Amino acid sequence: MVNLKGKDILDGGSLSREEIDCIMDVAGQFRAHLEKQRSLDLLKGNVLAALFFEPSTRTRLSFETAMHRLGGSVIGFSSAESTSVSKGETLVDTIRTVDQYADIIAMRHPTIGAARVAADAAKAPVLNGGDGAGQHPTQALLDLFTMQTELGSLEGKTLVLCGDLKNGRTVHSGVEIYKHFKMRLVFVAPDALRMPVEITERLRGLGVTVEETSDLAAALKVADVLYMTRIQKERFADPAEYERLKNSYILSRELVDCSNPRVTVMHPLPRVNEIETAVDDLSGAAYFRQAGNGVYVRMALMALILGKA
Ligand code: CP
Numbered sequence: 001m002v003n004l005k006g007k008d009i010l011d012g013g014s015l016s017r018e019e020i021d022c023i024m025d026v027a028g029q030f031r032a033h034l035e036k037q038r039s040l041d042l043l044k045g046n047v048l049a050a051l052f053f054e055p056s057t058r059t060r061l062s063f064e065t066a067m068h069r070l071g072g073s074v075i076g077f078s079s080a081e082s083t084s085v086s087k088g089e090t091l092v093d094t095i096r097t098v099d100q101y102a103d104i105i106a107m108r109h110p111t112i113g114a115a116r117v118a119a120d121a122a123k124a125p126v127l128n129g130g131d132g133a134g135q136h137p138t139q140a141l142l143d144l145f146t147m148q149t150e151l152g153s154l155e156g157k158t159l160v161l162c163g164d165l166k167n168g169r170t171v172h173s174g175v176e177i178y179k180h181f182k183m184r185l186v187f188v189a190p191d192a193l194r195m196p197v198e199i200t201e202r203l204r205g206l207g208v209t210v211e212e213t214s215d216l217a218a219a220l221k222v223a224d225v226l227y228m229t230r231i232q233k234e235r236f237a238d239p240a241e242y243e244r245l246k247n248s249y250i251l252s253r254e255l256v257d258c259s260n261p262r263v264t265v266m267h268p269l270p271r272v273n274e275i276e277t278a279v280d281d282l283s284g285a286a287y288f289r290q291a292g293n294g295v296y297v298r299m300a301l302m303a304l305i306l307g308k309a
Pocket of ligand 1: 055056057058059060139268269270
């Protein structure tokens, strides 16, 4: 029996297969519901605090949309500059204060581990909306939901993850989710941006099939899903190193047409130049549908965590 009531969602690795399946199931129910009716009042009277210490479009707005669609209310901020953090308030004091106002907290912060600090300080459950180059578990769950929607069963499918696998928090959380689904994982990155070796080794130790290459064209030929990621400029200490690596992979329409026109292309967004806009009208270009799925998955998470689903 799955019970997510009160659970913090801080990383991909703390969710069991049963919990993941439950979240996917409830997200599917909310999608079906919203196709008939624009909102429901399941979380009427509940307040979400959306605390974004770092820029966001999709994560913040889809959390807010999810709470509005569930009949609840939203408070929060979209940058630390507008809060008392700019006067020197600590993260712990901010969270202990917000805890007086909200029933559930969604948070993004530039520091790895900040969501854990917040969860330790708050009575309200905390959902990590991205902590530096660490984790982004709600994105990974909506990515899984998108793959299941686009492909059906994932067993035996090949998922190619490409780009900045060192700093990309969506892929760090993602592999902790995908490991449950008997998929073949192919990591495509320049040497300097490879998936951290401790993650790769741990996955292999669990029996997950993991391959590594720097050759996107070759990987694309065998991909059922190509998950592109942005080179994470904000995580580079040396601007020259970013300049050297920023154009490592650019997915062109020609490359898709020649290599694998049936591939499902995903991206957590925002993109810079790593997917050319000419790819957008391919039937398999799923990245804007993926962004839309964030609402259903975050509705499911909040309803389950608040004990209403
Ligand atoms: N995918 C994602 O996290 O997008 P935002 O940075 O716009 O929230």
